[in-house]
């Protein structure tokens with residue numbers, strides 16, 4: 563724990579965050595601020611990894627997904643591997659101690675590489691984790707991604723991962739009717755390029771029974787984390803309007819980030 567406290571403290575910056583609206587205002591003179599300390603929250607399958615990873619490239623800060631840290635530990639056949647496998651495949655949460663330990667190691671390795679700031683994905687997932695993070699650093703923004711539950715299940719069941727490049731794809735073609743005042747939602751499949759096609763696998767925790775258990779656990783243990791940050795005025799609620807082509811420009815817009823700048827850097 564000492565390492566995570568030291569490391570998180572060392573990257574602390576303070577920025578203005580509007581507490582009255584859901585529109586976050588970055589520092590005007592610095593449209594691509596560094597030393598960002600953001601958190602992505604959201605149910606399993608909502609797309610935390612996709613959008614956190616895109617933003618991390620866009621902003622030049624590391625994307626740290628605790629689910630990836632858990633899967634790396636699982637595949638390393640280290641001492642924790644068997645215990646973690648059982649927990650993950652039941653859709654349960656790994657203990658706060660184990661997660662803090664994995665995150666601390668990841669931050670230490672990043673510090674050695676000269677990394678600054680982070681976009682956390684999948685952490686914190688319990689109020690206790692949020693309190694620990696709060697004690698040691700100043701999270702400036704928490705993006706809460708949202709989709710209807712039926713869409714989340716379809717997305718998890720359609721998810722495929724390339725064993726070589728580790729990228730996520732999705733074979734589901736989603737057309738969900740609007741509910742509870744929400745408009746209908748459509749998402750085209752996100753198909754892999756030809757070189758990944760033969761290397762796709764389905765995560766062992768992406769079965770219908772385990773996804774439903776992960777959603778239940780999210781509602782029980784992780785939803786209170788939303789309230790934790792809402793009461794601090796840090797929560798930016800974002801209802802995804804569709805797939806990446808519809809959602810990404812909208813997300814940049816609510817974050818006051820300049821899409822034009824992205825196009826220019828992609829073309830360079």
Ligand SMILES: Nc1ncnc2c1ncn2[C@@H]1O[C@H](COP(=O)(O)OP(=O)(O)O)[C@@H](O)[C@H]1O
Nearest residue numbers: 606607628629632650654655656661684685687
């Ligand atoms: N912060 C965390 N606290 C406890 N367990 C975690 C945490 N992050 C990841 N895990 C474990 O790793 C699994 C996979 O995480 P992740 O890839 O983030 O999945 P999801 O698609 O459910 O958001 C979780 O179901 C849980 O068992």
